[in-house]
Amino acid sequence: ITEAESLNAPTIRAGRIPQDAPKLSLLFEDKNVQEESRVSKVAVTKKSFAYSRNRDENRRSNSFNRRSALRKSQDEDDEEEEDDSQPSNPFKTASERLKEDERKRLKGRREPSGSSGSSGKSLGGKRRFNPAASVKESCKKKQKSSREEEEEKERHPIFDDERMDHIEERMAELILSEILDSNVRVGWQDIAGLEFAKKSVMEIVVYPLWRPELFHGIRRPAKGLLLFGPPGTGKTMIGKAIASEAGATFFNISASSLTSKYVGEGEKMVRALFTVARCFPSDMKVIFIDEVDSLLTQRSENDIEASRRIKTEFLVQMDGAGNDPEERILVVGATNRPQEIDEAARRRFMKRLYIPLPNKAARRKMISNLLHDQKHSLTPQDLDIMALKTKGYSGSDVAGLCSEAAFGPIRSLSDIRNVDVANVRPISLQDFESALNGIRASVSDKDLQLYKEWNQQFGSF
CATH class of the missing domain: 1.10.8.60 (Helicase, Ruva Protein; domain 3)
Known part of the structure; x- marks a missing residue:
C-alpha cells in the first residue's frame, strides 16, 4: 500500500469513529441520554425512600410522645387521687385552689366514659363507650327475662305441690304429654253390646263422680280394672269412652312410656306417673295401659333386674303401704294374654272383665x-x-x-x-x-x- 492510498483510506483503527459515520455517533448519543435518565430515576427513588423513612420515623416519634403524655397524665391523675384521699389542707393559695378546681372539672368529664359498662379500653387503660355492646347486652337481658316469664306461664300448677319435690321435672313433663285429649269423642252408644262391661265401668268411674258421698269406706270403688279377651273386641274403645264420657283425666300409657335404656330410669318413671296423677287437679284420674301383659308379666328367675324393679315399683304404687285408700285413681289394663300377667298384679286388678266376641x-x-x-x-x-x-x-x-x-x-x-x-x-x-x-x-x-x-x-x- 502506497502512502497516497493510506491517506485516502478511512481510519477505523484504535476504536476511532470515522467522520463519514454520523449514524453511529447518534447511537452513542442516545445511549448517553438513556444512562442519564436512569441515573435521575434512581436519584428520585432514593429521595422518595428517604422521605418515607423520615415520615415513618416522625410518626413513631409522635406516637411515642403521645403515649408518654398519656402515661404522664395518668400518673398525674393517680397522684391527684392520692392527694384527694389525703386530708385536705384548709389553708390554700389562690393558684392551688384553681388547680384543684381544674382537676375536679377534668375528673367529672372522665367519669361518664368510665361508667358506661363497656369492656373496651383505649390507650392508657381508660374505658370508652361502646353503644353496640350496651344495646346487645340490654337485648340479651330482655330476651332472658321474657323467656323466664314464658317458662313461668307454661309451668304446670302441679309443680307447686310439695309431693313433686322429689320428682324430676323432665319425667313429669313426659307423663303430662301422655294425657289423652278429650276432643276425640267416643260415647257408650258407639260401643255395640257389652252391656255388663259398660255397667261395671259406670259403677267404678261414673257413679263415684256423680255422688262421691255414697262411695266411701267399704263401698269405695276398685282401683284396678282389667279388660281381657280376644283382639279387636273393643277393649281400647272402652278406655276411650271412659275418657270421653266420665270426664276424668285420662293418662294413656304404654310400655314404651315407662321404660328407658338407662338403669334406674324405669322405676322413676313409674313413680312419677302415680305422683303426677295424685297431684293433678281433678276429681278422678284414670291410668289406661294398653297391652299391660308386656309390662306386668310373671316374675321369674330369668328376669332382667331392671324389668323386675319396674314391676315391683308398679305394684307398690298401685297398692302399697303408703297409699291413701280414699284417693280416686283407677288403673285400667287391657290385654289379649291374661294368663301371662303376674299373680300380684292380677290381685290388684280387682275387677277382671271378659270382653267376648260380639253376638x-x-x-x-x-x-x-x-x-x-x-x-x-x-x-x-x-x-x-x-x-x-x-x-x-x-x-x-x-x-x-x-x-x-x-x-x-x-x-x-x-x-x-x-x-x-x-x-x-x-x-x-x-x-x-x-x-x-x-x-x-x-x-x-x-x-x-x-x-x-x-x-x-x-x-x-
Missing part, C-alpha cells in the same frame, strides 16, 4: 253404624243375613268386612277419573257376599276356649 245383635248394630254415612241398598233383612254370616267375627273383623264391601261400587267403575259421585251405585248385599271371601274371622275356637277357662277361674262375670 248377633251387636254385629248387626256394628254394620248399621258403619254404613250410616254411606249410600247402600241393604234392607233390615239383609242386615240380619249378614249378622248370621259373620258369626265368630270380632269387632275389627266386622269393620274390615264393611270397608271391603264399600270398595265394590268403586271396582265396578269403568273410568274413575270422569265419573260423577252421584252416579256411583250404592253398596249392595252382593258386595258383602263378595267381601266375605276375602275377610275371614281372625280368632280361632281354641283361643276362645282359653279365654273362657281363664274367665271361669279368675273373671268377675
